[in-house]
Amino acid sequence: MFVGVGASRVRDLFKKAKENAPCIVLVDEIDVVGRQRGTGIGGGNDEREQMLNQLLTEMDGFEGNTGIIVIAATHRVDILDSALLRPGRFDRQVTVDVPDIRGRTEILKVHARNKKFDSDLSLEVIAMRTLGFSRADLANLLNEAAILASRRGKTAISSKEIDYSIDRIVAGMEGTVMTDGKSKSLVTYHEVGHAICGTLTPGHDAVQKVTLVPRGQARGLTWFIPADDPTLISKQQLFARIVGGLGGRAAEEIVFGEPEVTTGAVGDLQQITGLAKQMVVTFGMSEIGPWSLMDSSAQSADVIMRMMARNSMSEKLAEDIDAAVKRISDEAYEIALRHIRNNREAMWLRITREKREHSQFNKNTQTQFLDA
Incomplete structure (x- = not known):
């Protein structure tokens, strides 16, 4: 990476945001840039800190009516630089947990709209069995089950396809069954x-x-x-x-x-x-x-x-x-x-x-x- 390129891209980002206001700036995986300063060694770390300093400077330059909302997402809020979390910057934190059983049921209903199921298969039962699954996991579950049902020549998803798909998501691909011994x-x-x-x-x-x-x-x-x-x-x-x-x-x-x-x-x-x-x-x-x-x-x-x-x-x-x-x-x-x-x-x-x-x-x- 050329020195100064990261900071320059941050400046260009906020310049474009001001030109297109009102708008939302979303920074995904901000821990890549916003990690606590002084925790690394070498030029690559210096370049990252320049990007972080430029981001802090740009956010300090906002007035109350710019029409720009800055949102960041991370799985590691514990390693973010404290300056990022001060008032006027990312001072409001919203924790998004994996869905509860009601949430899983509603998510399954959305992804089940274009799929056929056996009459005895209940989405509520699937929701009970998928504790800890994220929205992406639930979508993947029904997609895997639909693909498997198609391979087996079925016109509807049954509990067998759901069982297999849950096992695959939780534990991985199925291997060769052991012979007696x-x-x-x-x-x-x-x-x-x-x-x-x-x-x-x-x-x-x-x-x-x-x-x-x-x-x-x-x-x-x-x-x-x-x-x-x-x-x-x-x-x-x-x-x-x-x-x-x-x-x-x-x-x-x-x-x-x-x-x-x-x-x-x-x-x-x-x-x-x-x-x-x-x-x-x-x-x-x-x-x-x-x-x-x-x-x-x-x-x-x-x-x-x-x-x-x-x-x-x-x-x-x-x-x-x-x-x-x-x-x-x-x-x-x-x-x-x-x-x-x-x-x-x-x-x-x-x-x-x-x-x-x-x-x-x-x-x-x-x-x-x-x-x-």
Whole structure:
């Protein structure tokens, strides 16, 4: 990039806006330009700061009746330069969350106008199953389902196409189904271990489906129905998720023996370690006490600030944090092992019955399995 080109383009933008007033100037992904100054090294960073300074200057030059409204969008408001958020600039922030169930239903109605559905398929049910989906996700869901129905020679979208499309959006493309053998048995017990521990641990999300169909990098997957409000999670719920996450490794150890545990739990271990550490350092849910042990500098965009945040923690406190994380993980693993031991026979009977004909368990099958 030539020096000064970015600032020149900002000047040209606002000049054109004044010539075409009244108008709206929309700056998408403003964190690319508006990142906190002094957080980088090199000429590229200097050029970005020149663009930011020019943007601040242009916004300061507005009078009350220019007829120009400046709107910016970002996913990272936490890293924006404080000068951008001062009164007279971007001083009004509007948070746009993913839609709730009513919003999802209305969005689905819009994208369903030009599509045909089976009479027994309800958009309200689809909305209930798509918690956390954005508007784009919902549009993509119905488009994927319509394409799949067309490939199958159908004239209307059924629940099977919806199920497949949800799985594809959440977990990725479908891979080749495993043939019978030790690997399939390992994956089967691993995934059902997640389902057992999740269902038997108070506070865990309900099991929706267990599948042995590979998707993305996963050989098998276990789906859970998330809580209605993902922003308020209790200590019991967090601990239950750790127990559920360790259910796969626990099933491998109990069924096949400790020497036969596999690398299939690597993603689970990363996830539960992160949850346990959050409980200790972020949420104050350990014997260390109700402290927030995460230095705000550790989240800084500045590499040097992050390094300083790590070095500011005493060795004793770091050891206490590691010990608390280990205690939570060890306690959760013991519970997971106990769940598998107590339900091993029922698990074997249900898996033997189901895997003869199916490659996945749905919610009803899972309920029957646990009753067994």
